[in-house]
Amino acid sequence: xxxxxxxxxxxxxxxxxxxxxxxxxxxxxxxxxxxxxxxxxxxxxxxxxxxxxxxxxxxxxxxxxxxxxxxxxxxxxxxxxxxxxxxxxxxxxxxxxxxxxxxxxxxxxxxxxxxxxxxxxxxxxxxxxxxxxxxxxxxxxxxxxxxxxxxxxxxxxxxxxxxxxxxxxxxxxxxxxxxxxxxxxxxxxxxxxxxxxxxxxxxxxxxxxxxxxxxxxxxxxxxxxxxxxxxxxxxxxxxxxxxxxxxxxxxxxxxxxxxxxxxxxxxxxxxxxxxxxxxxxxxxxxxxxxxxxxxxxxxxxxxxxxxxxxxxxxxxxxxxxxxxxxxxxxxxxxxxxxxxxxxxxxxxxxxxxxxxxxxxxxxxxxxxxxxxxxxxxxxxxxxxxxxxxxxxxxxxxxxxxxxxxxxxxxxxxxxxxxxxxxxxxxxxxxxxxxxxxxxxxxxxxxxxxxxxxxxxxxx
Ligand code: MLC
Ligand code: AMP
Numbered sequence: 001x002x003x004x005x006x007x008x009x010x011x012x013x014x015x016x017x018x019x020x021x022x023x024x025x026x027x028x029x030x031x032x033x034x035x036x037x038x039x040x041x042x043x044x045x046x047x048x049x050x051x052x053x054x055x056x057x058x059x060x061x062x063x064x065x066x067x068x069x070x071x072x073x074x075x076x077x078x079x080x081x082x083x084x085x086x087x088x089x090x091x092x093x094x095x096x097x098x099x100x101x102x103x104x105x106x107x108x109x110x111x112x113x114x115x116x117x118x119x120x121x122x123x124x125x126x127x128x129x130x131x132x133x134x135x136x137x138x139x140x141x142x143x144x145x146x147x148x149x150x151x152x153x154x155x156x157x158x159x160x161x162x163x164x165x166x167x168x169x170x171x172x173x174x175x176x177x178x179x180x181x182x183x184x185x186x187x188x189x190x191x192x193x194x195x196x197x198x199x200x201x202x203x204x205x206x207x208x209x210x211x212x213x214x215x216x217x218x219x220x221x222x223x224x225x226x227x228x229x230x231x232x233x234x235x236x237x238x239x240x241x242x243x244x245x246x247x248x249x250x251x252x253x254x255x256x257x258x259x260x261x262x263x264x265x266x267x268x269x270x271x272x273x274x275x276x277x278x279x280x281x282x283x284x285x286x287x288x289x290x291x292x293x294x295x296x297x298x299x300x301x302x303x304x305x306x307x308x309x310x311x312x313x314x315x316x317x318x319x320x321x322x323x324x325x326x327x328x329x330x331x332x333x334x335x336x337x338x339x340x341x342x343x344x345x346x347x348x349x350x351x352x353x354x355x356x357x358x359x360x361x362x363x364x365x366x367x368x369x370x371x372x373x374x375x376x377x378x379x380x381x382x383x384x385x386x387x388x389x390x391x392x393x394x395x396x397x398x399x400x401x402x403x404x405x406x407x408x409x410x411x412x413x414x415x416x417x418x419x420x421x422x423x424x425x426x427x428x429x430x431x432x433x434x435x436x437x438x439x440x441x442x443x444x445x446x447x448x449x450x451x452x453x454x455x456x457x458x459x
Contacts (some may be wrong), residue, residue, distance in 0.1 A: 001028050001059065003100045004081045007035030008107045011117065013051065014085070015039040015066050018162055020185045023172065025061060026162070029116075030134070033107030034058070036116045037129070038163035042423035045071040047127075051119060054129060054318065061085050061093050087186060111135025111311075116317050118165065120260045123356055125368035129318030130261045139311035140263040141173040144382065145282050148229065148254070149270050150178035150202075155226070159188040159209070165227070166234050167364065169242035171204045194218035197227065204231045206362030207394055208242055210253060224249055229270070229288045233258060233279075234362035235394050236350065240337050255279050257350065261314045262326075262334060266348050281346040283426035284312035284325035287333070290342055295329045303351055307333035321331035355359040356447070358387030358395050363425045365397050373421050374399060377414070379407035382437055384445045385428060390458045398457060399428035400450050402437055430457055 006012060012034050016022045029036035037055055037229045039048070045067035052060070052073055059081045074082050084091035109115075112368040115137050117129040144150070156175045160167030175182050183196045188205070197203070210232060213219050230245070230253045237255045246252050256267035257279035266288060268280035282288040289297050290304040298304045313334045316324030327335050337355035342348055358365040369383035374383035382402045389394030403409055411431045418427045432454065438446040 001034065001194070002032055002104045004059060004083075005319040006032060006058050006081075007037065008109070008113075011035045011055045012059045012061065013036050013037045013039060013055060013057040014070060015041060015043065015048070015163075016061060016063050016085045017041060017087035018184070019085070019087055019089045020184065021085055021094060022162060025085065025093065026168070026172075027105075027176075027385070028408050030137075031104060032107050033109045033113065035114050035131075038116070038118070038168065040161070040163050040423060041066075042425065043067075044419075044421055044423060045073060046421050047423060049073055050127065054127075055117065057078075059083065063087070064091065075258050076282050083118055088297055106400070109134050110316065111138070114315060116168075118163075118260050119356070119368035120185070121364065121369050122323075123366060123368055124371075125366060125372045127319055127369075128323060131315040131318055132260075132263065133315050136263055136312055137169060138313060139258050140169065140283075141177045143312075144170065144174050144264060144267075145178050147267055147283060148174070148202075148231065150174050150180055152179040152181075154178065154180040154201045154228075155199060156182045157185070157193065157196055157203045158182045159185040159193060160204065160206075161187070165232075165258060165263060166204070169263050170233070179259045190216050191218075194223055197223045198225060202229045202231070204233075206234045207232055207237045207241060208235075208361045208392055210237065210245055214241065214244055214248065215360075219248065221249075224251065227251065229254060231256060233264075235359040237276070238394075251299055252276070256283060257348065259336060259338075262336070264313045265308050265312065265336075268347075270359060277351060278343075278347040278349045280348065282348070283310075283312070288342070289333065290340065290346060291329075291333075295331075295333070298341075300342055300344050303339060305354060306336045306338045306340050306348070306350070309333045309334055346443075358385075358397055360387065360390070360395050360425060361393035365426050370397070370399065370418070370422065370426060373418065374401065374414075375416060379404050382445075384437060384447060384450055386447050386451050388451055388455050388457055390429075397426065397428045397459050398430045398432065398454055400432045400434055400437070400454070402435065403433055419447070430454075 061083045064084045083093040085093045114131045115134045116132045119127040121127045162168045232253045233256045252269045252274045258264040266279045268274040287309045339352045340350040370385045371383050381404045385399045387395035438449045
């Protein structure tokens with residue numbers, strides 16, 4: 001990368017499959033002080049075009065099958081180097097590496113310098129790049145290593161994608177900092193997890209990992225003989241899943257809470273009481289408070305907005321100072337958009353979200369982004385996207401539409417159209433056609449009433 005002229009502050013986009021070489025790429029960015037921008041492998045050409053425009057990368061590394069190459073998305077950006085990396089670690093990125101100097105100087109970075117930008121969508125439907133600093137990463141990794149007792153005798157079973165906080169900053173950084181070997185799986189597949197669990201000591205996953213494991217006949221004591229810790233996060237872990245897992249395995253899953261903008265915020269303890277339904281206590285040096293809409297701190301037990309401050313909190317949104325300012329209080333707390341309460345031991349319970357967000361299998365889906373696209377499609381007058389209970393993904397995305405007069409409704413055709421624009425996990429699993437949207441006195445669609453109506457769709 002240094003040989004390609006990448007210097008401190010340059011952005012390096014990567015949209016690559018999971019491989020050890022992808023980790024080397026991430027680490028090379030950190031070493032050079034370049035800003036790593038990992039992107040979800042399932043993004044479509046139109047999603048990717050937005051990120052390329054917004055980030056103006058100095059380098060793009062992608063899988064040979066990425067739309068960046070197939071659809072020539074970099075055509076007009078002749079100053080950006082384009083390199084490839086496939087799932088076997090092959091491609092132009094490492095092709096001539098032997099001819100290059102191996103002694104690259106570590107860049108002079110300070111804690112406040114941006115290490116990575118991760119995109120999160122938003123209530124407006126436009127993704128925002130969260131600027132995560134070297135200080136955010138190092139403070140969080142050090143805290144988590146300590147909190148979860150990571151050490152070099154552990155073996156981490158890594159089956160998460162490495163383009164999000166969970167797989168990249170929580171799982172990978174913890175392992176790297178602790179010298180912990182990993183069984184590094186290309187993706188989550190429940191049979192592979194069962195196969196490799198006997199060799200592992202720690203598994204990290206989203207709740208879907210645990211519901212799938214619970215229904216696997218191979219989950220028994222011989223599979224778990226070396227396991228010391230199961231960690232869950234990114235989405236709510238149902239108390240009944242936690243209890244069933246405990247009954248079946250004797251392990252109480254450790255649930256923790258975080259988000260892209262804050263990395264990890266709170267965790268149940270390694271030693272001490274893990275309370276299902278809560279996400280535990282604030283991590284060391286992190287302040288969590290519950291507030292009213294006008295940012296006044298509420299007393300223990302009262303439900304309100306969850307706000308966070310500490311060395312884990314990001315620097316702001318890339319090229320979006322207004323949005324950054326909006327999301328912070330006057331005294332510097334970040335507004336998470338989650339709603340919850342603290343108990344008298346400091347355990348946090350999340351009861352909902354003030355943001356219109358669906359979390360499906362650990363992936364965030366912002367209804368507005370899908371509605372914006374659906375509303376432009378021929379024949380659709382109005383649309384509303386909601387999340388309803390889903391046995392595998394926790395929440396499943398569905399859409400409700402009102403079609404234009406005399407138009408025919410074809411659910412599978414609509415889904416195919418959406419697949420061209422949106423990553424597959426965002427595409428509604430079901431689309432329903434109704435004659436009129438339920439609206440309130442302010443003229444706003446009553447999503448609660450739709451959620452009630454369709455809550456049994458996936459049963
Ligand atoms: C895949 N699909 C999904 C989906 N994952 N649909 C909705 N939600 C999801 N999460 C689509 C597939 O494209 C496919 O569509 C169909 O659903 C069936 O897919 P599958 O084979 O059952 O899914 P699978 O490939 O097994 O993936 C499921 C999964 C994966 C749970 C393993 O989604 C996953 O790895 N999730 C983890 C996400 C994550 O890392 N989140 C952390 C964000 S960081 P079709 O149309 O092809 O049939 C964060 C902060 C924090 O939140 O606190 O950690
Ligand atoms: P993301 O923007 O992808 O980083 O997702 C962050 C969001 O995931 C948070 O704001 C929460 O709403 C949710 N989240 C993460 N961990 C948990 C958890 N353990 N329980 C409930 N929600 C969670």
